[in-house]
Amino acid sequence: MGLFSTIARTTLFKMDAENAHALTISGLKVAQGSTFMPGCSNDKYPQLRTNVAGLDFPNPLGMAAGFDKNGEVPDALMKMGFGYAEIGTVTPKPQTGNPRPRIFRLIDDEAVINRLGFNNKGHGGVLDNLNARRGSGIVGVNIGANKDSDDFIRDYELGIKKFWPVADYFTANISSPNTPGLRNLQAKESLAHLLKHICDVRDELAASSDRNPPLFLKIAPDLNENEMDDIAENVLASTIDGLVISNTTLARNMLRETTQESGGLSGRPLFEISTIVLAKMRQRLGGELPIIGVGGIDSAQSAWEKIEAGANLLQLYTAMIYQGPTLVNTICSELADKLSTSGHANITALSGTKTQQWAAKSLPSGLQ
Ligand SMILES: Cc1cc2nc3c(=O)[nH]c(=O)nc-3n(C[C@H](O)[C@H](O)[C@H](O)COP(=O)(O)O)c2cc1C
Known part of the structure; x- marks a missing residue:
């Protein structure tokens, strides 16, 4: 971590x-609006x-x-070095x-527990922000359901329709632990x-438009083998x-610190x-279906391992809280070096090379 990041972290x-x-x-909004934002x-x-x-x-x-x-700062995130940004979760x-x-x-664990519960400006406010963008990097829109909704599935439909003109891809988030009942959408029926419903909505919109943003599903890491079978x-x-694998976990047994706080751990x-679940899902799904690997990536080594387990793309959040914005470029530059020396031509060639080893591990959450 550089001096700036160390000072910023101490203050924050x-x-x-x-x-x-x-x-x-707020800082990123100011920087995004200025032509002088230092970045890479x-x-x-x-x-x-x-x-x-x-x-x-x-x-x-x-x-x-x-x-x-x-959706206030996707272009600043791109200037920070991210290859793309997923905004949301947005509710109607x-x-x-x-x-x-x-x-x-949880400082000793380099972790965070959150129970935010989808605080957001709603479809209208977020769409205004995305329409005001100046940049052109890839932005995915993560859609969810309002806590008091009487029809969760309809809320996903509304999200796809609302953001169709601006989303480069969608993620239907059915795995936040902080909206009561949401994770029940992962159950088989x-x-x-x-x-079926959200894919039909996507297909209808695609038929009458020149866009066809892909649609991903974000799942939890708290799944046993039978639940993974059903999802697959x-x-x-x-x-x-x-698929996006995974959201935060409800498990606590891997923590050094003791905490009574409820919510999702990241x-x-x-x-x-999250990497074991990713590999187990990769095995069930075969090599073709794209998987975005997320959960605990904090270095080029952990990014590398997530790809070896079967990820095609990566995301992180919590590690940036601990290591600051320079982490993004550090990971990319070291990943590029590792690829060059490993003999793998690209990310695709590396992806899934250790799926078997990861999938053979037992889940640290104790789920079977
Ligand atoms: C403060 C906080 C808020 C989050 N909010 C959302 C959210 O609104 N929608 C969502 O799909 N995931 C949300 N996540 C989960 C992250 O997208 C990610 O899946 C998870 O944090 C694991 O990645 P990480 O270990 O790199 O943070 C949130 C995570 C944190 C720490």
Whole structure:
């Protein structure tokens, strides 16, 4: 970490985690609007370019959902070096989310627990932000359901329709632990219904438009083998374009610190469980379906291992809280070096080379 990042981290860590986040977003908004934002190209390493689901990514590392919930700073994230940004989760109506405090740092574990509950400006406010963008990098829109919705599936439909003109891809997030009932959509029959419906909506819109943004599904890491079987069966029977694995975990048994806070755990302790689930899903789905690997990536080594386990693209969030924005370029530059020396021509060639080893591990959450 550079001197600037060390000073920035010390200052931000003295603040409540959510206030620190708000300050970071405000700073990035100012920087994004200025022509002088110091930054780096996200396309510096040609060997990191990759095509996934028909999209050309300048590098495989994206910002995960939840950092830019309202689509305010995607272009600043691209200038930071991210190959793409996933904004949201966005719900049809604006929501304030759960009572504060609701984000907690676990410093010894380099982890975070959040129980935000989809606080966001709603479809209208977020669409205005995306329409005001000046940049052109890849932005995925992560869609969800309002807490008080009486029809969760309809909320996903509304999200696809609303953001169709601007989204480069969609992620249907059915795995946040902080909206009661949402994860039930992962259960066999509900998931079949959801996938059929959202894929039909996508196909109808594509038929009457010159766009066809791919549609991904984001799942939890807290799944046993039977639940993974059911999800894989449904995914293979559908025309969904890929998976995002994974969201935060409810498990706590891998933590050094003790905490009573409820919510989803992210960061370093999530790496093992999310990577094992990724590999187990890769085995079930075969090599073709794109998977975005997310959970605990905090270095080029962990990014590398996530790709070896079967990821085609990557995302991170929590590690940036601990290591600052220079982490993005550090990971990309070291990944590029590792690719050059490893003999793998590109990310695609590396992807899945250790799926078997990862999939053979037992889940640290104790789920079977
Ligand atoms: C504060 C916070 C808010 C988040 N909000 C969302 C969200 O709105 N939608 C979503 O799909 N994931 C959300 N996530 C989960 C991340 O996208 C990601 O899946 C998870 O944090 C694992 O990655 P990481 O270990 O690199 O942070 C959030 C994570 C954090 C830490």
